Amino acid sequence: MKNSIFLHFIIALISFSCLSQTVKGIDYISPFHDGLAAVKKGNMWGFINTEGDLVINFRDDLVTTDFKSQNYPIFKNNRCLISEKKEGITYFGYINKSGETIIKPVFLNASNFKDDTALVILVVKDTIGHNDILNKTVISHNYFEVLINTEGETTHYLTPNPKHITLSKNFVKQPPQFTTQLLSDNLFAVWTDDEKWVIKKLE
Template identity: 35%
Template sequence: MKRLVLFLVILLPGLLWNAQAQSLKTLNKPLLEGLDQVAPFHEGLAAVRKADQWGFINTDGELVIDFRDDLVWNASPDPEALGVRAVAYPHFQDGRCMIRALGEEEIPVYGFIDTEGRTAIEPEYLNLTEFQNGNAIGVHVKKTFRGTNNFQLNIYDYSFTEVVLNPQGEAVWPLGEVQDILMKKRRYSLPPVRAKLLGNQLVAVETTPGKWEVRKIQY
């Protein structure tokens, strides 16, 4: 009898622990697993990463925007940069999240999706800031067919303008033309954004390296 009591004393804690472990496992059943990164919530959505793909969960932990490889992020962001290099992880501001696509010559172009994952602003900017108080700043590229040369190859002109845009993708204010952008992959480099939004329809523009002026956006 004593041996039976001793056996029960030894066995019962193990049974209780196993039951507790099973209960904890059931209680803590993951909604998503195998994630490499979970970003903070912005506007009710948080980005989650698997390898190089990101999706978005809502506040109930449901995956509401599936994993995709076109969301903008940087493993080593530059917080001093004005534009895509400053983005540490995908997130929504003013209902817009930045995306990346490859244009001609495999030169990256940027746009935005909405909170449903639909393209809200087509990728046609060479550099972009995130939205702030209803506006963003981007370097817009426009391609115009000029004709053909003696070898029957198409010739195009490119124009580049730094603009203020709204969440609908409309360029609401031009800030200036941008020069010296070469649209060939081997010679291309990301053009910097040279303006930043200050709020109250004010924008600071770097006119020459280290020299700024403040302007009023009127639209």
């Protein structure tokens, strides 16, 4: 008898817990992508699964993607873009479907994944000398447009020559624009100085 009462208590507790997960006060619900739909409340976004459970709680670092009707964050290849401000500069990274940061925000710009590949702007720091008067190491920053896999590992450099950048919030007010785009598994295009596209093969 005691076991039966205890069992009913557990069932009631589980039922109450499930009911308490009802997501309320939502301003926008996106279509499903990769099994999850983005939900907006105020200025924050979260994600629900196909059962309506809030699997990623509301947060303010999810990066939205532009669609015709609305901008909202999405998952692609089990990855969603996030952003983080460091010394006034925005960096981009990725979380998984548990909300865990899988790829730390270190990129100056980043795309959604497609076929396990994403296009990002990778910053490289070079030591070019030492200022004896100020007793400071002189640092130069350059960036490349590269492809990464879902673990954040660089697979291809799309721009062979680095581009210099002054890594300061006074100079980097917006993410640098991409000058490359991935066309297929083995082709990409580069926007040249004469304002023309050049198609190249991945090597």
